[in-house]
Amino acid sequence: MGGEVRRIALITIGGTIEKTYDEQSGELANRRSIVRRMLSELRLEATEVTVHELLSKDSLDMTEADRDRIVDAVRATGGGGEGGADGIVVLHGTDTLALTGERLYERIPEPRVPIVLTGAMRPFEMKQSDALQNLTEAIFAAGVLAPGIYCAAHGRALQFPGVRKDVARGTFVKG
Amino acid sequence: MGGEVRRIALITIGGTIEKTYDEQSGELANRRSIVRRMLSELRLEATEVTVHELLSKDSLDMTEADRDRIVDAVRATGGGGEGGADGIVVLHGTDTLALTGERLYERIPEPRVPIVLTGAMRPFEMKQSDALQNLTEAIFAAGVLAPGIYCAAHGRALQFPGVRKDVARGTFVKG
Amino acid sequence: MGGEVRRIALITIGGTIEKTYDEQSGELANRRSIVRRMLSELRLEATEVTVHELLSKDSLDMTEADRDRIVDAVRATGGGGEGGADGIVVLHGTDTLALTGERLYERIPEPRVPIVLTGAMRPFEMKQSDALQNLTEAIFAAGVLAPGIYCAAHGRALQFPGVRKDVARGTFVKG
Amino acid sequence: MGGEVRRIALITIGGTIEKTYDEQSGELANRRSIVRRMLSELRLEATEVTVHELLSKDSLDMTEADRDRIVDAVRATGGGGEGGADGIVVLHGTDTLALTGERLYERIPEPRVPIVLTGAMRPFEMKQSDALQNLTEAIFAAGVLAPGIYCAAHGRALQFPGVRKDVARGTFVKG
Numbered sequence: 001m002g003g004e005v006r007r008i009a010l011i012t013i014g015g016t017i018e019k020t021y022d023e024q025s026g027e028l029a030n031r032r033s034i035v036r037r038m039l040s041e042l043r044l045e046a047t048e049v050t051v052h053e054l055l056s057k058d059s060l061d062m063t064e065a066d067r068d069r070i071v072d073a074v075r076a077t078g079g080g081g082e083g084g085a086d087g088i089v090v091l092h093g094t095d096t097l098a099l100t101g102e103r104l105y106e107r108i109p110e111p112r113v114p115i116v117l118t119g120a121m122r123p124f125e126m127k128q129s130d131a132l133q134n135l136t137e138a139i140f141a142a143g144v145l146a147p148g149i150y151c152a153a154h155g156r157a158l159q160f161p162g163v164r165k166d167v168a169r170g171t172f173v174k175g
Numbered sequence: 176m177g178g179e180v181r182r183i184a185l186i187t188i189g190g191t192i193e194k195t196y197d198e199q200s201g202e203l204a205n206r207r208s209i210v211r212r213m214l215s216e217l218r219l220e221a222t223e224v225t226v227h228e229l230l231s232k233d234s235l236d237m238t239e240a241d242r243d244r245i246v247d248a249v250r251a252t253g254g255g256g257e258g259g260a261d262g263i264v265v266l267h268g269t270d271t272l273a274l275t276g277e278r279l280y281e282r283i284p285e286p287r288v289p290i291v292l293t294g295a296m297r298p299f300e301m302k303q304s305d306a307l308q309n310l311t312e313a314i315f316a317a318g319v320l321a322p323g324i325y326c327a328a329h330g331r332a333l334q335f336p337g338v339r340k341d342v343a344r345g346t347f348v349k350g
Numbered sequence: 351m352g353g354e355v356r357r358i359a360l361i362t363i364g365g366t367i368e369k370t371y372d373e374q375s376g377e378l379a380n381r382r383s384i385v386r387r388m389l390s391e392l393r394l395e396a397t398e399v400t401v402h403e404l405l406s407k408d409s410l411d412m413t414e415a416d417r418d419r420i421v422d423a424v425r426a427t428g429g430g431g432e433g434g435a436d437g438i439v440v441l442h443g444t445d446t447l448a449l450t451g452e453r454l455y456e457r458i459p460e461p462r463v464p465i466v467l468t469g470a471m472r473p474f475e476m477k478q479s480d481a482l483q484n485l486t487e488a489i490f491a492a493g494v495l496a497p498g499i500y501c502a503a504h505g506r507a508l509q510f511p512g513v514r515k516d517v518a519r520g521t522f523v524k525g
Numbered sequence: 526m527g528g529e530v531r532r533i534a535l536i537t538i539g540g541t542i543e544k545t546y547d548e549q550s551g552e553l554a555n556r557r558s559i560v561r562r563m564l565s566e567l568r569l570e571a572t573e574v575t576v577h578e579l580l581s582k583d584s585l586d587m588t589e590a591d592r593d594r595i596v597d598a599v600r601a602t603g604g605g606g607e608g609g610a611d612g613i614v615v616l617h618g619t620d621t622l623a624l625t626g627e628r629l630y631e632r633i634p635e636p637r638v639p640i641v642l643t644g645a646m647r648p649f650e651m652k653q654s655d656a657l658q659n660l661t662e663a664i665f666a667a668g669v670l671a672p673g674i675y676c677a678a679h680g681r682a683l684q685f686p687g688v689r690k691d692v693a694r695g696t697f698v699k700g
Contacts, residue, residue, distance in 0.1 A: 006331070016376060023471045023520050026366060026408075028378060043296075043305045044330035045346045058376075121218075121373045127477050130218045136311045136330075144320060144332050155219035155311075156181070157319050170373050171220045191551060198646045198695050201541060201583075203553060233551075296548045302652050345548050356681070393646075393655045394680035395696045471568075480568045486661045486680075494669060494682050505569035505661075506531070507669050521570045 008049045008142050009077035009085035014056040015093025017120035017131045030056040059093020071107045087114050087142025094119040098164045105149045105160040114145040116152045121170045183224045183317050184252035184260035189231040190268025192295035192306045205231040234268020246282045262289050262317025269294040273339045280324045280335040289320040291327045296345045358399045358492050359427035359435035364406040365443025367470035367481045380406040409443025421457045437464050437492025444469040448514045455499045455510040464495040466502050471520045533574045533667050534602035534610035539581040540618025542645035542656045555581040584618025596632045612639050612667025619644040623689045630674045630685040639670040641677045646695045
């Protein structure tokens, strides 16, 4: 928490948080990453965020191969060994975020830095959205939590294993 | 970080973050707390925030007696002993936030829970503002940090003693 | 344009402008009217807007019977004869707005007051949207234009007959 | 109201609508024009807006010489004779907007095009503001009203002479 610059690797997979509206079709879908637009609305001191656009998918459409690519990307950005980022944020669709979190926990049981998954129940492009709040929390969490795999959203951090989506309440819970 | 409800005491002193615009005079000033309006824009799971409207002041106008009242309020809400909140957030003008943080550190050197001060460089009522980001970070910090006195803002947590405002950069720094 | 109160009848049919997001399904759809929420963001002096929630439909799903109901509602609120509103606004999906405009022109060729149709290319609930601009223009137009059937959107008023949607450009044009 | 491009000259004087916040001083003031940022939030079809940054002043600080410059600028952009814009919008502080309107009416009693003054009770930079609504109305009015001098704001157009600010209600009235 000192004066030097903190390096955050932000890996985005897409999901609801990044869905954009198409005027011709009238549909919300994952077309491209808009996380840089989100980041431009935050004020981050001594924090260097490097964006890795891995996928742009609704998380219900993710394959096992996609999940393996996430594990590889987390390892490559420094979550699995020496060097690399001081913290990792993974932007992910909420529907299978917990599946990816468990997979990361299996493959990287003792990460060197905090690995924080987040997403949103409502797209960033909507006036009312939990997108910016959750991104704020995930970046903050990646700077202050102990090494481990977490989901940060809606005011709290939940540590893997054992996190799941509570579909009825529209949030994440433990156990 | 489990399933039970976390209790956050939010003590507000006012400051830029809560300044509102008066159409007749054309002036921004501290008139009343708007923190409940801010909270209504956040989505907080299993988190109970109790608001204590202590003062509504520009922090440059605060007196020593005001600062003593803050210490008393922090103690009363549970920061100094058994019972009470699981975490404390203090909403404060940025100009003398560090002074209040040092005072809290002197008087409550070993708090039972995290005590997190925050504020904003731009009022919540403005379109572009760090208010909601900093409030998000402070509430999150009050849930995950170890007991201590902190300033949370702009993506990071800085622990007292030794925090100060960097006026030129418009943020808080350590040392 | 004097001091007395102007009475505007606002008939809503739904359309993209009123689509809301459902977190469970992840879909934008017409579920209920949100025009009162839109109106609460406008500042209207000496203007009394009475909302008539006629339908809540994507305009591609409208039937001939629905269009007849609109003609009846416009007549009932005062567009066709003595008494009633000083101006009428019809909130409508853009895809078949022109069809409804032509129908109104056929059935009420010489209306007593301005009848102004509008809609939006992007839902009001999105951060970037033409919804509030177009509603502002339609209400303003209903107060200043001569009796007739119009489409007001994107900075201009186009008079029926002969208005159509330009799908590629995402706006309305004449001829 | 046809297919060709409408040319609007937008002369800005500043006023509350364009006040910006300075983080160092904590003050709202006229520093530079932000009308291009406002225009970028509107969707205007077949409308070409040319911005003339004449002054950047609180209208209470305007001098008689400033008011003469406005008359000259309106004449130069086409309000007084052949050629030039199809409509003129003047962005102005609300406190002396009526004074400028009367001056324009005296000097240009029979303008060739509509000349529409507008302003706002709350700066555009605030979340809740009448700025974009009033700008929308003024641009729309400049396209549909008959030649004359008007104030457009809060849902209606009031024609000079005889318009004044109602300070208590925070709007413009006639008579």
